[in-house]
Amino acid sequence: NAGVTQTPKFRILKIGQSMTLQCTQDMNHNYMYWYRQDPGMGLKLIYYSVGAGITDKGEVPNGYNVSRSTTEDFPLRLELAAPSQTSVYFCASSYDRGPYGYTFGSGTRLTVV
């Protein structure tokens, strides 16, 4: 079982470019999340979804967009990339609300130059 799969693993973007970070899970989890981790910082929630067709903003949503058309997929879109978006991005999923732990993907390291 693959769990949570993120692509790409690495990407370099130029300022002003756009890209989509892909996230797919095969565990039939209802809840999905996007976090970013900056050096020396904890994980900050960007967006989350409680099911297909439902998304909501997290702590740091500016500059990002998401969609959830299926249970499996939760892509994160960066429009007009800025150096401040240089970070490691993690997608996660969970079966239900609750403190039972998330399953994280291995991350996408993004550099904006």
Added chain:
Amino acid sequence: DQQVKQNSPSLSVQEGRISILNCDYTNSMFDYFLWYKKYPAEGPTFLISISSIKDKNEDGRFTVFLNKSAKHLSLHIVPSQPGDSAVYFCAGTFGNEKLTFGTGTRLTIIP
């Protein structure tokens, strides 16, 4: 506003000894706390959790202690093993909503 704080960025412990990782929080509404472990180039993995109505939870070599009056929790690893070398994040949650993470502590186990 850093609601979950891990004030020690790094910790080194001899193999076989006890590792104690600390975490402080400011949000008294948190009703569950979790610890995650992260290896380089991998996503965090869930380690252990504790409800705010308990003061201790144990799972093998890992024990989490919660002191609500001090708004403090700690993770004890006994005995420490080389494979425990990783970054450890504590996190809090309220009402089964989103997790709020601390900044992490890098644990190095010295053989």
